[in-house]
Structure formats: C-alpha cells, structure tokens
Amino acid sequence: xxxxxxxxxxxxxxxxxxxxxxxxxxxxxxxxxxxxxxxxxxxxxxxxxxxxxxxxxxxxxxxxxxxxxxxxxxxxxxxxxxxxxxxxxxxxxxxxxxxxxxxxxxxxxxxxxxxxxxxxxxxxxxxxxxxxxxxxxxxxxxxxxxxxxxxxxxxxxxxxxxxxxxxxxxxxxxxxxxxxxxxxxxxxxxxxxxxxxxxxxxxxxxxxxxxxxxxxxxxxxxxxxxxxxxxxxxxxxxxxxxxxxxxxxxxxxxxxxxxxxxxxxxxxxxxxxxxxxxxxxxxxxxxxxxxxxxxxxxxxxxxxxxxxxxxxxxxxxxxxxxxxxxxxxxxxxxxxxxxxxxxxxxxxxxxxxxxxxxxxxxxxxxxxxxxxxxxxxxxxxxxxxxxxxxxxxxxxxxxxxxxxxxxxxxxxxxxxxxxxxxxxxxxxxxxxxxxxxxxxxxxxxxxxxxxxx
Numbered sequence: 378x379x380x381x382x383x384x385x386x387x388x389x390x391x392x393x394x395x396x397x398x399x400x401x402x403x404x405x406x407x408x409x410x411x412x413x414x415x416x417x418x419x420x421x422x423x424x425x426x427x428x429x430x431x432x433x434x435x436x437x438x439x440x441x442x443x444x445x446x447x448x449x450x451x452x453x454x455x456x457x458x459x460x461x462x463x464x465x466x467x468x469x470x471x472x473x474x475x476x477x478x479x480x481x482x483x484x485x486x487x488x489x490x491x492x493x494x495x496x497x498x499x500x501x502x503x504x505x506x507x508x509x510x511x512x513x514x515x516x517x518x519x520x521x522x523x524x525x526x527x528x529x530x531x532x533x534x535x536x537x538x539x540x541x542x543x544x545x546x547x548x549x550x551x552x553x554x555x556x557x558x559x560x561x562x563x564x565x566x567x568x569x570x571x572x573x574x575x576x577x578x579x580x581x582x583x584x585x586x587x588x589x590x591x592x593x594x595x596x597x598x599x600x601x602x603x604x605x606x607x608x609x610x611x612x613x614x615x616x617x618x619x620x621x622x623x624x625x626x627x628x629x630x631x632x633x634x635x636x637x638x639x640x641x642x643x644x645x646x647x648x649x650x651x652x653x654x655x656x657x658x659x660x661x662x663x664x665x666x667x668x669x670x671x672x673x674x675x676x677x678x679x680x681x682x683x684x685x686x687x688x689x690x691x692x693x694x695x696x697x698x699x700x701x702x703x704x705x706x707x708x709x710x711x712x713x714x715x716x717x718x719x720x721x722x723x724x725x726x727x728x729x730x731x732x733x734x735x736x737x738x739x740x741x742x743x744x745x746x747x748x749x750x751x752x753x754x755x756x757x758x759x760x761x762x763x764x765x766x767x768x769x770x771x772x773x774x775x776x777x778x779x780x781x782x783x784x785x786x787x788x789x790x791x792x793x794x795x796x797x798x799x800x801x802x803x804x805x806x807x808x809x810x811x812x813x814x815x816x817x818x819x820x821x822x823x824x825x826x827x828x829x830x
Contacts, residue, residue, distance in 0.1 A: 386510070386518030396736040397726070398521075401550070401719055402503055403737075405523045408545045409501040412538055414525050417500050419482040422473045429474075431481045431674060431704065433578065439508045441518075442471040475507040479524040480674070480701070480714060487528055488705040496529030496710075503719075515689050515721050524695075526714030528702070533645060536678045536697065537652040539715045543682055543693060544660040546717065551731045553685040554692070557665040558622075560646050561675050561696070563629065566639015567615055567666075570632065571608050579604070581669035584616060588667070592616070615666060622650060622664040629666075642677070649678060661685075674698045680715055684725045692721045735791070741828055742792045744771040744806075745781035751796045758794075758806070758821045765825045785811060792828055794819075 383389065390398060406416075422443055429437055476482050479502045487498065503523045510516055525542060527535045540556060547554045561581075568577040579602040583595050590598075592613070599609050615632060618625045626643055633639030646664065653662065670679045677697030684692055695715030702710040726732055742762065744755035752775065759769045770790070772781045778795065785793045794806035800818075808824060809816035819827060 386512035396738045397732050398723055401722055404549050405546055405717055408542055409525050414499045414501040417502055419486055423476055423482055425472055425474045427485050428477060432477055439510055440477055441475040441507045441509050443473040445470055445472055477508055478506050479522050483526060484701040485705055488702050488707040498528050501525045515724060517720055521719035523717040523719055524714055526712055528710055528712035531711040533648050535713045536649045537656055540653055540658055541656060544658055552725055554682050555661040555663055555685055557663055557668045557681045559665055559668040559679050560642035560677055561679060562638050562642025564669055566633040566636035569636045571611060573608060584667045585669035618666055625664045670696055674701045687725045687728050689721055689725055693717045740770050740790045741768045742794060743785045743790045744794045745778055747797045748775055754801050755796050762825055767825055
C-alpha cells in the first residue's frame, strides 16, 4: 500500500515544532499590540476578480485557482473547447482562488467594511497564504505571513513605526538583521532620467533579482525586455552607488535633479531616516537602490529585512501603497504595511538554535500513579494546579511506573509527581526533578511553588 504524502512545498508540523512556531507568532503578535494594532482575519479564498491584476504578470501566474463546484465542464461549448488555452480556461472554470498575500484581501476588507472601521485603521493579520511557486530552500507553496498595516494616512511616521516594530521583533527573537530601504519614486525617477519611464515595471522586475542572478543576469534580462545597451550601461553606476546612506542620497539627488518624482522619493527617504534617528532606532538600515519589490501596488517607501547570520532570502518585506483601495472603488486611501515571513523566520531560528529552553506550551508536571485509587487522587491535585496556570497531565493508563516515567522523559517533562498508597495516606506526592534526578515528598499545596522556582 502506498504511503500517504503531502503536496510539494507544504509541511507537517509536530507538537514540538508547533510550539516553536507559536513562540514566533506570540512574539510578533505581542509587538504588534504594543503599537496599537488590532487583529482581523479574511477568508482563505477570494474571488479571482479580487486577486487578478494586483501582483503583476508574474504574480498572476502564481495564483492557485479553485475549480468551480459541480459539473463545470458541461458549461463549456464545443467552440469554447476548441479555442481554450490554459489562461482563458481558468476564467471559465474558476471563479475563486487562494489568497496570494494578505495585503490585497486587506484592501478589499477596508473597502467592504469602510463604515465599521476608524481611520487611520491599524490592523494586524496572521494567516497562511498560497503561491504556485517552485519549492526550494526558504520558499514554500503554503506559508504564514504576519502582516501589520496602517491605512488612511500618508504620514511617514507610520514607516518609522514599522521599522521600530522590525527592530523590536528581531531583538526579542535574537536574530541579527539588516533592513534594506528604498523608495519606488526613486526607481520611477531613475526610469524617467533614462528615458524609459514607460518601462518602469520591466526595470524594477529585473533589478529586484540582482542578488539572485547577479549584474550580468540583470543586464541580459533588461536587454531582452528591449532596453538599449546604452541605457543598460547608464544604469550601472546608479545601481553601484557607494558610501553611507547620506552619501548615496546626495549622489542620487544630483542624478535625479531633473525628475520631480525622483526628488520626492529622496526627500521621503531622508525624512524616514531622520524620524528613525529621533525615535532612537539602532537597527542597521541600508539604502539599497536595487531593492524594487516586484509587486505593482507599491508607490513609496519599500523595505526588506535579511538575516545577517544565515543564508536566506528576505524574511520581512513591505512598503507604502497610495491607492490600493482605489482598485475596489475607494480611491485616495494611502496605506503602508510590512509582512513577517513566519516560515523563513522559523528556518532561521532552527539554524541558529535561538529558541528558549522551555516552551510555555510544554507540560510542566506529569502525575504518575500505581493504580485506580491513586489516579483519582491525582485528579483533584491536578485540577488545583491547572487553576494556578501549571501545565499538568495525569497519565491515563494504569501501568508500570517505568512506562510512565519513560513517557515523561520522551516528552521532556521536567517534573513527575509519583503517587502511591503512602502518598494518599500522608496527603503528599513524591516529586521528582527529571533534570537533576532529585526527588522529595511534597505537600500537594506546595507543588506549584517548587515547580515555578
């Protein structure tokens, strides 16, 4: 019989692994709340009309589409069948798709619930997303995003707060990171002064791959898109600017002096860096002109965060989008957000072994017993301990103590309360520390104090 399997690019998680993942979620969630963000959820599937056209041509190809229910084939005529391509077929047989990210569904949520929310609206969302991508290290077809966004304000203070959130999350997780910063207006200005304003998307999609395919690969892609060799050559010194953030911005100001859009992007970037300094941000921030983030909806600041001690792609990314809600009939609502890739953070923490020694989800105490009367005695004490917040198990079966102790050892339970007839008579338990091997007779009302020392 064939063993069952799961689709490529997806993963099962054991209880121990889930404990580690929940540590990540809880850490991120607690920081989001510190800054006044509130949680929402949206459905796993959206209407395809909501998703298509929001991520660019490459993003649309990665959407997981859901077949219409029922006999969808019967609705197609013979003419339909003879002219169908994979793209045209999807619009006829599929009306829904799995969400590609949390930002577009959030924009739909804002428009649909505009009368129920207070602007500026600060939301966070921790849910899975799906992409029909080629699975590889750090890249999955199903993965969790932890998003935080502010909509209804164009204040650059919001960008600064997102950077503060990044700093605090990774400080708590113990991961050393660098935040790469750019602005889509700077990229638009570069395309403008190159005389290729209408090819902004081609340019940004290509240069965003600089760290993956190198400068030669980027140049070849730009030439393949129809840019002249002279234009590609003029782009090189811009992508290779040297110096600190201030020096790079100074050089850009000279290069983009004739581009109003580019100069606005420079001023916005300067203001974000100034506010970060005022807020006492110590995070390593690097102006990265090659950073483009291929999603079409970004219009201002864009961010990516990379771990310094592990070879991994971006583990956090985001930016400002000035009119994402406009595509749903609600123009003029600016927003900015950032997304933490929980699965990549999980892989980084695993490689660096940065998890706390004990999990808040771990069982702290197991009651082991010699018989039915002893098991019932354990129930009362266990309930009292649970009321005090002690994670407690009572071994369910009546069996040899050795088997019960092996169970505690395999689950890394730090304390075992052994109960026999003598303990029932004296109102005690024999409490064993599984780490040190020490054991002592303890009154039942003293167990919690000893375990939590």
